[in-house]
């Protein structure tokens with residue numbers, strides 16, 4: 001039987017929320033799958049026909065080990081999206097790199113060497129500024145600052161960081177995630193934030209709803225994925241493109257090419273869509 005390993009992490013050994021929707025969809029296609037922790041030394045990666053990174057939501061804390069693992073897996077079997085894409089996508093500096101051709105939230109790079117000067121420039125340019133770590137997930141380390149002596153800077157996590165304008169529409173319109181599987185927009189989840197919050201994650205009171213694909217958001221998402229695939233010479237099997245409404249347009253706030261949650265709990269059909277992608281990659285569609 002064809003076997004697929006779905007990589008997760010040790011605080012979520014049974015996989016992402018709603019995981020059964022994915023394993024059942026794979027099963028229905030005759031594909032045997034198993035959730036395994038990426039850092040479990042007992043796992044036989046080479047014995048699998050394909051490995052899909054799914055809910056490895058500690059990677060940002062352990063990046064060098066995670067990248068070593070991804071390279072080792074890729075050397076022994078098929079790793080969807082590939083280790084090179086994982087390394088590139090782990091650093092939000094990619095937003096500045098693609099800004100010449102992809103509409104993105106304006107992004108400046110900040111590091112310890114010139115943090116005050118970089119922040120002062122960002123504050124001059126944008127007024128309210130979001131600072132977040134270049135390698136991060138789950139909204140960890142996201143702060144909004146309005147002045148250089150803003151007390152919220154005391155809680156700054158380790159750098160380097162990116163700085164962006166505060167996109168106010170996060171509080172009203174929210175954020176959208178468009179899934180792009182094999183280059184085609186497949187589904188959309190819309191996310192809203194809790195009162196007084198800007199972070200869309202459930203952990204911070206955000207809520208998610210399955211939505212019909214919006215043509216404008218789909219076009220931006222697929223163009224972004226195509227650009228990255230071409231520029232990086234990468235085979236992008238899956239992507240989640242997170243979008244914010246900025247100056248009357250939808251722009252990319254994040255490209256999730258490593259471990260985008262599929263929101264299977266609110267859109268179980270994403271399990272079927274991901275299973276179809278995997279089947280295609282295994283030559284079984």
Ligand SMILES: Nc1ncnc2c1ncn2[C@@H]1O[C@H](COP(=O)(O)OP(=O)(O)O)[C@@H](O)[C@H]1O
Nearest residue numbers: 130136137138139164165166167170198199200
């Ligand atoms: N520039 C911004 N303006 C408004 N909200 C933002 C901005 N950047 C991030 N956010 C909010 O913070 C959340 C986390 O930021 P994000 O860039 O998605 O990082 P990650 O999900 O990797 O932690 C977003 O989902 C969004 O709700």
Ligand SMILES: [Mg+2]
Nearest residue numbers: 138139242254
């Ligand atoms: Mg995000």
